[in-house]
Amino acid sequence: MFALVKKNKAQMQDIAKMINRDKSTLTALVDKLEVLGLVARTKDSEDQRIIHLELTPKADSVRPVLLGISRSLLGNLYRGFTENEKKELVRLLMKLYQNQNPESVTVDLLQ
Template sequence: MNANDIISLISKIREKVNKRLIAEMESHGIEGIVTSHGDILFALNHRSRMTMAEIASVIGKDKSTVTALVEKLVKLGYVIKERDTEDTRIIYVTLTQRGDELKPVFKQISEELLDIFYAGISEEEKEVLFCLLSRIYGNL
């Protein structure tokens, strides 16, 4: 096994996870969003109000990408944008009621996906996997 094999496998895993996430969202009636939208909604589930810059930092995307993703979520009614009253350059993003209603669905999807992801993997193996992936991430 060489580095290209590992990179290819990680890419295939990511692709399968993304397809599974989209299929699960669609099965719960959530349509029109992709996994990057889900990243934003997930971040807002943990902090109800975030700036565009904070979202970009948390999900690892540049601000222009986040802006486009947020615009789509606004059109779909999942989030609203508000300008800071003191510094109008700052834009806050907040979940709407419709977006807030996704929390239990996302929690369920996440739990089901993790059960599938870690099937047959011991707690000790999970620790080793996490440590190795963290080290690889740090190396990059």
């Protein structure tokens, strides 16, 4: 769900890559979120194999809480780092990650 908090709508396959999970694992997670009324699935109008996920109004109501948790966690992780150190750390970690997962979708870890 957090992967959708920033984007609001995304293709299921892109989210699977973003969170480094296979589509079957993501399907199980999405099923649970859908039952809770937090996520809606829609098929692409041009290609029925493509599934889009988007947050529901119910999920929008918890968005500020999720973003606050994220900011708090990142604040703790980056405590004592300068802005340049944070950027360099993220750059190097992303480089390592991309070397290991060349087909993955990149995520901004500073946000």
